Amino acid sequence: MVDWLRDATEQIWSFYREGLFAALGLGLVAPLLGGLIFAQRSPLLGLVVPELAGMGVSLSYLCFPLLVTLGWIQGSEPGEFVQTFGAGLGVLVGLVAAAALAPRSRDVATPLALLLVVAGALSEVFLLESTFHEFSEEWLHHGRLLTVRSGGATRVLLASLILGFALVWLRRPLLRNALDPDQARLLGQSRRAWLLVSYCLLGAFVSATVPVVGPDAVLPLLLIPPYLLRGLTRTTAVYALMNTLAGVASAALTFYVALARDWPSGPALAFSVILVCLTMRGTAAVGSRFRPSPPSPKLAA
Amino acid sequence: MNVARLEVRELQAGYGREVIASVPQATLEGGRLHVLFGANGSGKTTLARTFLGLLAPIRGSVELTPKGGRSYVPQLQALPIAIPITVAEWIELGLPDGWPREKRGGAASHALQQVGMESLAHHSLERLSGGQRQRVTVARALAQEARLWILDEPTSGMDRRSALSLWQLLSDLARDPARIVIVITHDHFDGPKHAGQTWVLEDGALSTRAVSHG
Numbered sequence A: 001m002v003d004w005l006r007d008a009t010e011q012i013w014s015f016y017r018e019g020l021f022a023a024l025g026l027g028l029v030a031p032l033l034g035g036l037i038f039a040q041r042s043p044l045l046g047l048v049v050p051e052l053a054g055m056g057v058s059l060s061y062l063c064f065p066l067l068v069t070l071g072w073i074q075g076s077e078p079g080e081f082v083q084t085f086g087a088g089l090g091v092l093v094g095l096v097a098a099a100a101l102a103p104r105s106r107d108v109a110t111p112l113a114l115l116l117v118v119a120g121a122l123s124e125v126f127l128l129e130s131t132f133h134e135f136s137e138e139w140l141h142h143g144r145l146l147t148v149r150s151g152g153a154t155r156v157l158l159a160s161l162i163l164g165f166a167l168v169w170l171r172r173p174l175l176r177n178a179l180d181p182d183q184a185r186l187l188g189q190s191r192r193a194w195l196l197v198s199y200c201l202l203g204a205f206v207s208a209t210v211p212v213v214g215p216d217a218v219l220p221l222l223l224i225p226p227y228l229l230r231g232l233t234r235t236t237a238v239y240a241l242m243n244t245l246a247g248v249a250s251a252a253l254t255f256y257v258a259l260a261r262d263w264p265s266g267p268a269l270a271f272s273v274i275l276v277c278l279t280m281r282g283t284a285a286v287g288s289r290f291r292p293s294p295p296s297p298k299l300a301a
Numbered sequence B: 001m002n003v004a005r006l007e008v009r010e011l012q013a014g015y016g017r018e019v020i021a022s023v024p025q026a027t028l029e030g031g032r033l034h035v036l037f038g039a040n041g042s043g044k045t046t047l048a049r050t051f052l053g054l055l056a057p058i059r060g061s062v063e064l065t066p067k068g069g070r071s072y073v074p075q076l077q078a079l080p081i082a083i084p085i086t087v088a089e090w091i092e093l094g095l096p097d098g099w100p101r102e103k104r105g106g107a108a109s110h111a112l113q114q115v116g117m118e119s120l121a122h123h124s125l126e127r128l129s130g131g132q133r134q135r136v137t138v139a140r141a142l143a144q145e146a147r148l149w150i151l152d153e154p155t156s157g158m159d160r161r162s163a164l165s166l167w168q169l170l171s172d173l174a175r176d177p178a179r180i181v182i183v184i185t186h187d188h189f190d191g192p193k194h195a196g197q198t199w200v201l202e203d204g205a206l207s208t209r210a211v212s213h214g
Helices: A002-039 A043-069 A080-101 A109-129 A133-142 A152-169 A171-179 A181-186 A191-213 A219-228 A236-261 A265-290 B044-052 B087-093 B101-114 B130-143 B160-173
Strands: B005-015 B018-029 B033-038 B059-065 B070-073 B148-152 B180-184 B197-202 B205-209
Touching: A002 A043, A002 A152, A002 A171, A002 A191, A002 A219, A002 A236, A043 A080, A043 A109, A043 A133, A043 A191, A043 A219, A080 A109, A080 A191, A109 A133, A133 A265, A152 A171, A152 A191, A171 A181, A171 A191, A171 B087, A181 A191, A181 B070, A219 A236, A219 A265, A236 A265, B005 B044, B018 B044, B018 B180, B018 B197, B033 B044, B044 B070, B044 B148, B044 B180, B070 B130, B087 B101, B087 B130, B101 B130, B130 B148, B130 B160, B160 B180
Parallel strands: B018 B205, B033 B180, B033 B197, B070 B148, B148 B180
Antiparallel strands: B005 B018, B005 B059, B197 B205
């Protein structure tokens, strides 16, 4: 057992080091960003944006031969810049389309749902029509967390660090605008400007990470911990900490699950995130049975 | 102490070009509770949002003197419960970013004490009853040291005892001449009893009638 574990660890370290670092970077901040999306009551946005980025990357694969023919770029496959540019373009075009489909309406859920369907279909079509068919199965449907290419981890870690720093630094105006937009305006904050800031953070982070790991390796971390951990704490600060803890633990567990069970990384990540969050919930439930409960708000008042 | 005054001139409030409420001229002074009545859809909330500056007037002006903060207490269902947040965190989030952390904490704690809710500072906002939540929103307005308060149907959905208690609290707080407290309500029973000045929005026009203290 010990030998097997040591061998497995060495194997993980040598072959999957880049992927592990990328997963830990994602696990550290993606759930925090997801918490902000939940605070804005727009979880559908968290679902759509990675799909839009995926569509953009697929488009970059489709257009790559044409760009080479035109002499704009060189190489045998789209590089990081082209893929990231494609992802960013996909997110930008998608969000502008959502805004155009729902003018003057607060409910953007319907256009976002429509975009989700369209982005998923176009991702498939673009890849099938491109000369990189083999890319589609692994990256688009299964995520590429285990086999992150050289330099991918640095890029994901850098994007995660920048996002983490921005979320901590701007937490008060971002949260205020998400939870209480009227109060934010009364304090002189522009609702549109801060919504734009939050969309830019989401769009930039997703555009930087999806080309490396695939949409299915971002979505579970973005959406599952913020939802499943909501009832575990009373304070926003502890909630953020729990999200980060669940993200990092899930990222590490993903590698064990994916290697031990030979699962693709996307589904392994979703399974791990759910398992970790439910374990945290279970632990909290058991702990609360043995702790003296605080007085109810009604009695306390 | 300066008496707070809200001067409204030739005001037309609404969305786009559609005028929903008009106020040729009105002056609301601090030191008494202003209660605004009106049927559903009469434009009370539109007018309130225009008073606060959340909605630009189509025509006319609204001027608050001396200048100061404005606080809006929305209807109960508009309170945030999307993510966990404690009462103290929520009050502090409504305070200016320029305030030092100690000042924000002190202001939140003192305001909760004033409305008799200090024991709930570290409770989840989500778990509070309707009446408790409204008291917390009043505490937030207090912490903000706002000059103009507008509360949108604060007693809606409350039992009679909680509603009476809130009316009493608002009535007491409105005695401070440095602040103007406006309550939008459908409560025709308790509202007039506590009002220092009653306003009625009817057919898109605002009018006032004096009533005696309850």
